[in-house]
Amino acid sequence: MTTITYPLSRIEGHARVVIDIHDDEVFRTDFQAMEMRGFSYYVQGIPAEQITVVVPRICGVCSTAHQVASVKALEDVFGVTPPPLAEEIREVLLLGQLIQNQATSLFIFTMPDRINAASIFEVAEPQKEKERQFSIAQAALRIRKIGTDMITLAGGQFIHPIKTTIGGVTSGIPREKADAMIKTIDSLLPVAQELVDIYWEMSMEMGDRIGSWGDDAPTYYLASTEADNFRLNSKRLRLMSPEGREVHNFSPHEFESYLQIEDSDYSYASSSSFQGEIMRANSLARINLANSMGTPKADTFLKRFVETFGRPAHAIMFFDLCRGIELVYALEKSRQMLEKDLEHGETEVGYTPRDGVGYGLVEAPRGPLIHHYQVEDGLIKNANFIIPTVHNMLAIRRALMVVAKRYVSAEGINSELERAVGRVVRAFDPCIACATK
Amino acid sequence: MEQKKELPKFAVLQLSGCSGCEVSLLNAQEWIEDFDLVYMPLVVSSHKIPEDVEVLLVTGGVRTDEDIHNLAKGASRAKKVIAVGTCALSGGVAQVSETHPARDTYMLSSHRLRLPDMLPHAYPIDRFVPVDIYLPGCPPTPQLFMTALTNSENAKIASIVCQECGRQKLQDMRPTSITGMRSGVVLPDICLVNQGYVCVGTSTRGGCGALCTRPGHPCVGCRGPANPYLNKEPEFVLDNLRRVFTRMTDIPEGEINAVLESPWLSLFLDQFTDYTQDDSLPLRTKEKMI
Numbered sequence: 166m167t168t169i170t171y172p173l174s175r176i177e178g179h180a181r182v183v184i185d186i187h188d189d190e191v192f193r194t195d196f197q198a199m200e201m202r203g204f205s206y207y208v209q210g211i212p213a214e215q216i217t218v219v220v221p222r223i224c225g226v227c228s229t230a231h232q233v234a235s236v237k238a239l240e241d242v243f244g245v246t247p248p249p250l251a252e253e254i255r256e257v258l259l260l261g262q263l264i265q266n267q268a269t270s271l272f273i274f275t276m277p278d279r280i281n282a283a284s285i286f287e288v289a290e291p292q293k294e295k296e297r298q299f300s301i302a303q304a305a306l307r308i309r310k311i312g313t314d315m316i317t318l319a320g321g322q323f324i325h326p327i328k329t330t331i332g333g334v335t336s337g338i339p340r341e342k343a344d345a346m347i348k349t350i351d352s353l354l355p356v357a358q359e360l361v362d363i364y365w366e367m368s369m370e371m372g373d374r375i376g377s378w379g380d381d382a383p384t385y386y387l388a389s390t391e392a393d394n395f396r397l398n399s400k401r402l403r404l405m406s407p408e409g410r411e412v413h414n415f416s417p418h419e420f421e422s423y424l425q426i427e428d429s430d431y432s433y434a435s436s437s438s439f440q441g442e443i444m445r446a447n448s449l450a451r452i453n454l455a456n457s458m459g460t461p462k463a464d465t466f467l468k469r470f471v472e473t474f475g476r477p478a479h480a481i482m483f484f485d486l487c488r489g490i491e492l493v494y495a496l497e498k499s500r501q502m503l504e505k506d507l508e509h510g511e512t513e514v515g516y517t518p519r520d521g522v523g524y525g526l527v528e529a530p531r532g533p534l535i536h537h538y539q540v541e542d543g544l545i546k547n548a549n550f551i552i553p554t555v556h557n558m559l560a561i562r563r564a565l566m567v568v569a570k571r572y573v574s575a576e577g578i579n580s581e582l583e584r585a586v587g588r589v590v591r592a593f594d595p596c597i598a599c600a601t602k
Numbered sequence: 603m604e605q606k607k608e609l610p611k612f613a614v615l616q617l618s619g620c621s622g623c624e625v626s627l628l629n630a631q632e633w634i635e636d637f638d639l640v641y642m643p644l645v646v647s648s649h650k651i652p653e654d655v656e657v658l659l660v661t662g663g664v665r666t667d668e669d670i671h672n673l674a675k676g677a678s679r680a681k682k683v684i685a686v687g688t689c690a691l692s693g694g695v696a697q698v699s700e701t702h703p704a705r706d707t708y709m710l711s712s713h714r715l716r717l718p719d720m721l722p723h724a725y726p727i728d729r730f731v732p733v734d735i736y737l738p739g740c741p742p743t744p745q746l747f748m749t750a751l752t753n754s755e756n757a758k759i760a761s762i763v764c765q766e767c768g769r770q771k772l773q774d775m776r777p778t779s780i781t782g783m784r785s786g787v788v789l790p791d792i793c794l795v796n797q798g799y800v801c802v803g804t805s806t807r808g809g810c811g812a813l814c815t816r817p818g819h820p821c822v823g824c825r826g827p828a829n830p831y832l833n834k835e836p837e838f839v840l841d842n843l844r845r846v847f848t849r850m851t852d853i854p855e856g857e858i859n860a861v862l863e864s865p866w867l868s869l870f871l872d873q874f875t876d877y878t879q880d881d882s883l884p885l886r887t888k889e890k891m892i
Binding site for chain 1: 616618619620621622623624625626628629631634639643644645646647648649665666668694695696698702704705707708711712714715716717718720740741743782783784785786787788790813814816817818819822864
């Protein structure tokens with residue numbers, strides 16, 4: 166038996182891929198999370214109201230989603246309804262995170278695969294290519310920074326944000342700061358569109374070179390955005406069948422009836438399924454489940470994607486293309502929202518703590534995220550984090566099996582396998598820190 | 603042929619953490635032109651730290667046997683080691699509720715086939731390797747990263763968070779209980795302690811720009827103790843906070859004590875001070891702190 170281990174880079178956290186081969190036959194592929202964060206254990210016993218400061222630290226990349234989900238779960242326990250203005254500001258915050266995350270995944274994590282480089286910061290000769298790539302990298306970092314600045318604007322902090330608190334948000338967004346952000350978006354939206362187009366072209370070339378966009382079979386899709394409203398501060402989850410029918414629509418309170426979560430012997434991350442069936446979450450799931458984005462330019466990009474690849478679209482590399490649609494959407498949508506008055510009016514309401522059970526749902530960049538708490542005597546008795554990456558774990562393993570079979574034969578192991586493994590994992594943009602509860 | 607200027611080699615080793623420090627570093631884009639980034643798996647496909655690294659940033663705490671190995675190897679190849687973020691300085695958020703019975707369940711659950719084993723504790727990195735500069739924060743801001751990388755000798759850091767906060771401390775606004783978020787109101791421009799919030803900005807190292815307190819969230823102490831409290835026992839820091847609350851509020855002593863000992867603050871406060879209980883660790887002088 167031969168075991169090949171591929172350490173992974175350009176993903177969030179520590180993970181590796183292990184492929185077991187016997188007699189030229191691939192018989193096992195693992196995607197292993199290498200450390201266990203352990204939050205669901207060590208938040209037990211802490212005062213419930215303090216958990217919102219602790220749980221963003223599950224992950225510095227996804228801290229915004231965790232903070233908002235955490236606050237929503239406690240609002241559910243305490244029976245508090247935040248004012249509408251707070252809900253709007255939280256949406257801007259989540260859009261900021263989507264911009265930051267999709268720009269990172271597209272340009273820092275996956276673009277190097279399309280140009281065969283180790284990173285976007287270093288590109289081999291010729292000089293002309295180098296200069297072009299350098300200007301792409303500069304532009305990409307500027308787009309990414311819009312997301313970071315938007316998180317700061319709506320969340321206070323740029324990582325582990327603090328403005329969202331039980332009952333609302335601590336303060337609004339001042340007009341002058343909103344205007345400055347609108348100005349930045351106006352100047353950089355065309356740049357973002359151009360980058361997404363460049364990315365699309367690079368992906369087409371890569372698809373031709375490899376001869377495949379990913380041969381894996383269709384799966385179920387899970388998202389909490391609505392068909393005609395891409396709100397990330399979401400309320401319900403939807404499940405689409407491999408044929409493209411919406412088969413379930415459920416509230417976070419009911420998640421256990423639909424999502425089965427299991428521990429693994431070979432990874433610190435768990436995996437979830439829909440009644441034993443493989444699911445996919447993240448960008449491709451949201452786009453498959455969307456009728457329209459609701460903003461003009463993003464809708465143009467959506468139309469191109471659907472006309473080119475159909476709906477539902479299933480190939481693994483489509484995840485990356487869908488991130489481009491979402492990046493343009495998030496820039497357009499946040500601009501629209503910042504035009505409203507987010508400074509004046511009630512931003513928060515008071516509350517009285519009580520014991521009970523609560524659920525907080527948001528659509529994180531990687532898919533639906535649920536925080537589920539049980540509060541007893543004012544303390545966290547149990548905390549359960551339903552992590553988007555966990556929904557993709559079975560799909561990642563199977564996709565790895567498909568590429569391993571593609572590149573392992575009686576002639577040997579094709580050297581393309583290592584690159585293919587990286588491309589497949591990065592398409593799912595897994596977050597390992599989050600995935601290990 | 604044009605001679606290319608040799609830039610100092612720069613590596614980022616991530617142990618067990620949340621990647622927040624790396625994300626913050628990416629936001630401080632200026633270093634990209636001053637350094638040759640040779641190792642940072644989050645953004646570069648490289649799996650080995652080269653031999654002659656000028657600066658090694660270490661983020662995350664030591665939580666697995668593999669972390670110890672990677673840290674020792676990385677540090678031996680670098681001229682200068684910078685410990686970045688609360689986890690590298692004190693083990694970090696993984697220490698919350700360390701004494702709770704759930705910790706035992708966690709240890710029992712944290713073994714897997716073919717994978718690194720989790721250690722019973724998250725250790726600061728200077729327990730294993732010498733550290734030249736400490737950069738606390740959860741995460742440190744991009745500006746602080748730039749200071750650590752380019753100007754650590756002449757760094758001018760605000761002594762405490764209050765210096766940069768801009769909220770006014772009032773004599774005649776004395777809360778009688780800790781209402782905190784429950785009130786649903788944060789008045790702008792007035793000190794959060796005056797408003798009944800548990801804010802520990804008075805003892806916490808500045809330099810962060812008071813990012814949390816200015817929009818209305820109390821400081822939770824992520825930058826650790828200010829210079830006068832470095833290497834001091836937990837009681838020393840807590841006494842100082844008690845004095846602040848006694849001077850500025852009419853909150854009963856019992857209520858103040860209860861909240862000062864709560865996990866919210868232990869997330870950072872206890873960790874940085876717990877550190878002083880371990881004799882095997884080197885002292886942290888203020889010259890080494892950013």
